[in-house]
Amino acid sequence: MLEAYKLTHGAQIRNLKQISLDVDPNYGLVWLYLKPTPRPCFNPDLVEEVRAVQRILESNNGQIPWKGSMVKINYFVLDSSLENIFSMGGDLSLFRQFITNKDKEGFLKYIKVCIETIHGFHVGCRFPIITIACVRGDAMGGGFEVALSCQVLIAEKNIEMGFPEVLFNLFPGMGGYHFLSQRIPVKQVERMMLNGKKYKTNELYDMGVIDKLADEGCGREAVYSYIKEATKYRNSFHALKNVREKVHPIIHDELLEVCKHFVDVAMNISERDLKLMNRLVKAQDRMMNRKVLPEMKTKLAS
Numbered sequence: 001m002l003e004a005y006k007l008t009h010g011a012q013i014r015n016l017k018q019i020s021l022d023v024d025p026n027y028g029l030v031w032l033y034l035k036p037t038p039r040p041c042f043n044p045d046l047v048e049e050v051r052a053v054q055r056i057l058e059s060n061n062g063q064i065p066w067k068g069s070m071v072k073i074n075y076f077v078l079d080s081s082l083e084n085i086f087s088m089g090g091d092l093s094l095f096r097q098f099i100t101n102k103d104k105e106g107f108l109k110y111i112k113v114c115i116e117t118i119h120g121f122h123v124g125c126r127f128p129i130i131t132i133a134c135v136r137g138d139a140m141g142g143g144f145e146v147a148l149s150c151q152v153l154i155a156e157k158n159i160e161m162g163f164p165e166v167l168f169n170l171f172p173g174m175g176g177y178h179f180l181s182q183r184i185p186v187k188q189v190e191r192m193m194l195n196g197k198k199y200k201t202n203e204l205y206d207m208g209v210i211d212k213l214a215d216e217g218c219g220r221e222a223v224y225s226y227i228k229e230a231t232k233y234r235n236s237f238h239a240l241k242n243v244r245e246k247v248h249p250i251i252h253d254e255l256l257e258v259c260k261h262f263v264d265v266a267m268n269i270s271e272r273d274l275k276l277m278n279r280l281v282k283a284q285d286r287m288m289n290r291k292v293l294p295e296m297k298t299k300l301a302s
Contacts, residue, residue: 089141173262
């Protein structure tokens with residue numbers, strides 16, 4: 001984990017509890033590992049810590065402190081330290097609290113930091129940094145959206161991704177529509193968001209959602225393999241990314257507008273939907289206790 005450094009803009013990295021970091025100076029590579037608690041979701045503290053690392057890069061010309069010196073970062077990899085879980089997405093327990101207390105202001109505050117973080121991955125922290133999602137466990141809802149926000153999505157075989165939000169009468173509001181639409185046709189995007197289905201990564205790779213499919217247990221090796229290949233065409237990669245952004249731009253303020261609509265919709269869901277949401281929270285708790293997660297759709301529909 002990084003020590004505490006005072007940087008040029010007064011930012012510091014220290015006392016990280018919800019994430020951990022590792023830097024490989026040989027490749028200009030920073031690994032960010034999610035280690036959320038008490039459940040595998042993007043709680044406010046985790047989001048703030050991830051965003052703090054992005055701000056370090058943004059404020060220091062794409063560099064990060066490591067062992068007493070500043071390392072120029074070329075690749076930013078988002079990974080998870082949890083076994084068989086990448087992320088289950090937004091903090092549904094917090095969502096319930098906001099909705100029950102009619103705390104729209106608090107909900108919007110949380111959402112805005114989430115969007116800043118997601119957009120930060122999308123734009124490479126505003127530097128020519130290639131962001132990579134290394135998905136070695138299931139990614140649902142906002143977890144899937146965050147993985148999609150990275151410029152490169154590498155996932156291991158036979159894990160699952162999907163959007164369960166429809167099961168409690170919501171929709172993926174953290175940029176999933178934007179990011180997925182850059183990869184597959186819009187009609188297919190909407191079908192995925194409305195069917196509540198969990199997709200195997202093998203299937204998503206065939207659809208064009210995943211950039212590189214790794215063998216089980218070989219996600220890290222696949223990242224390094226990609227990086228070694230990418231160094232050969234780094235200029236081309238960024239040139240093509242810039243062209244894609246001109247043709248299909250994903251703008252921070254547009255992401256935020258969708259999220260504001262998400263909050264409006266969420267504030268009006270029924271008590272039944274809140275109960276279903278709570279069941280999913282309890283299922284996430286069981287996951288953290290290393291118990292078997294029941295099939296999400298079957299459990300929520302019961």
